[in-house]
Amino acid sequence: MGFSRDEEKDLKLNKNKTIVVALAGNPNSGKTSLFNELVGANQKVGNWAGVTIEKYEGIVKYKGYDIKMVDLPGTYSLTAYSPEEVLARHFIIEEKPDVVINVLDGTNIERNLYLTSQLMELKANILIALNMYDEVEKSGNIINIKLLQQLLGSHIIPTSAVKKTGITSLLDHVIRVYTGDIIIAKNKLTYSVRLEEGIERIVEVLNTQEELKARYVLRWLAIKLLEYDQEIYKLVKEYPVWIRVEQIILNIIELLKIDKSEDSETIIAEDRNAFIRGAIKETVIFKEIKRKSVTEWIDTILINRVLGLPIFMLIMWMVFQFTFALGEWPMKWIESIFHYIGNIAIGVIPPGIIRSIIVDAVISGVGGVIVFLPNILLLFIALSFLEGTGYMARAAFVVDKIMHKMGLHGKSFLPMITGFGCSIPAIMATRTLKNRSDRLVTMMIIPFMSCGAKLPVYVLLISAFFKPSVAGNVLFGIYLFGVFVAVVSAKLLKTAMFKCESEPFVMELPPYRLPTMKSILFQARYKAEMYLRKAGTIILGASILIWFASNYPVNSQLNQTYNQEIEKIVQTTTYDKEVKEKMVHKIQLEKESKNLEHSFSGMAGKLVEPIIRPLGFDWRTGVAIIMGLAAKEVVVSTLGTIYSIGEVSGESVDLAKKLQDDPHFTTATALSLMVFVLLYIPCIATMSVFKKESGSWKLIGIYSAYAMSVAWIASFIVYRASIFLGLGS
């Protein structure tokens, strides 16, 4: 949190008047829109400590008070199963916000009140924002707010984030609760007699433990214990009273089994639901609906049994096109801008190490970071739109069967598809997956979906070693092979690393709504900032490192020899100017090639040669593979440098020709290299995003080892099989 408890206390004493308010509510309750309306542009986005769940907070200045709003993650309940729910309840227990605004979707009030019933048990100062009230009025349903207020004990303020109504009234109520003008009644939900007896007995025992008494609402602890809440079990087990508590719990469970032939967890849930049912029956008059709602109409088309899948495919294709086809233009502009800046730098800075660092490492490194921005922005605009409208849940609904077979969740599909464009936005998009193991597995298989940067490598090798008539099939085969490895890996990783830890597919299909432009752009902007800030620094650092590895150590003797040779040509008079320039150029390239051979990268290439020899690669390919860690398309340019493409006296020799002419480089080698480039660890930019999103170096290690082994084994098999098929010469 922003400040510690003590400081907070001081602020109150000094009448500095900071009110801490937490917003709690179901997903799709319009909580985030309401938060945006409340705090406006004064919001900060960060991460909750230790988890990749976004934390939104902001300060509203109202009537001389500073109201600090914290938007808790949207949850349906407060169990220990999901990190979001644990986070929300921890915040309420530990940080003790002055007011908890419980945002309810007025059009879906019964389900939404379930969370309210749990917040009541935490004895928080609850204010209820009855959101989407405009829709409630439009639907013709009538809610007796006064009566509902009495039943719940909290004030209810009708709001609408879309129509911007009820906002000031809500803020007024916050201040009134803070100043003690309104006392929250803290009504309690009463459970069936047996349970209440049990709760009372547990509370009695817990009451003897001063520390627990001081920090927690004992009744809540007792209820959670009877719900088998793992976290609370762990907590209470730390105290000596546990032995007595455990006995009581076992006793109550036994009694309930005899009484109702159900376990306590179910009875608690049933009682909560019954309480809400009763409250709704007394306070809400539902208007009978005769016509199909808009959502039902849309759904009869969009997730229709026949059309559902084709429409889904079409929408995915549109997202892909929107992200990558539209993103290509700004990417080109960015590239040319950095090229331009590089040229200016070359003109201004005298040749030497400094120029080389600035032009080849810093400018191209920064360019390499920023070039992905258009993709990230566009993808997240598309994603927040799909999420905001409610289609994302439908998309998961449509493909879940396929994804479930792979051991994943329906929501993994979109990030995987995005991986065909670029792994970076794809990995960032896995945030839509709430379950950590689903998310990690999806992140780990995304790089196997062949990204756009690998295409130049395939194009070079296919054009060099395959007839144009089969080129398309080979290319398609490579992509398909990537998908195949992804599917197998998902299954493998899921069973090996994250056993039976899947998100249950119990998911709400919310009504379709049009998201606000503001929230879409906000999300996209935030993602872009996050990428630049966190990933950018690592990518930049790594680019400089790679530059260093391929330029050092400097072999001055080698340079001298070449420079002398160049000097010699320049001084002779036998050739005319044009031929001279060409000869100098050729020697320059040869010099670069030799320098690379003697650099750290070259040494590394030679060092790994024994390992990659069985795949048909020599040290030159080794260097290309190592350099490819910067970005996959660099494999091509590195091969170009090593094979020193040159145009000598009008005779044009391109890289494809050079590779063909190399007796060690066969069709088998080409296939092997394509498979290797497809599967081995992705570029540094992807790795840094992976690190950022997974939050663990250990996982990076496991993942790298996995990707490298898969790449080696697959390439080995492909190479040997190709030789067997006679492609080795």
Next chain:
Amino acid sequence: MDITLDTLCSGTKAEILRVGASGEIRRRLLDMGVVKGTHIKVVRVAPLGDPIEIHIKGFNLSLRKEEAKTILVKVLGTVGDGKPMGGFFKRRRKGSEIE
């Protein structure tokens, strides 16, 4: 007679008798209001035959057949475009063809 939720075809209205499953899945179901006595309506089956969508307490919920299998129900009748129970098997076969 034991009828489980996964065998109902779209349009069928039913009352929940008992929720099976265990652990997190059970918890999620209970939290979403899938408890004894609640009335539900099966809205549709996904294009590939799984998961299913049900209408419950004024909102729509999707769950896999795997989970629906553990939920015991009493059929209350069909509404709207509901098709007779026999049709389910036909459609189920069709669904598996799509795979």
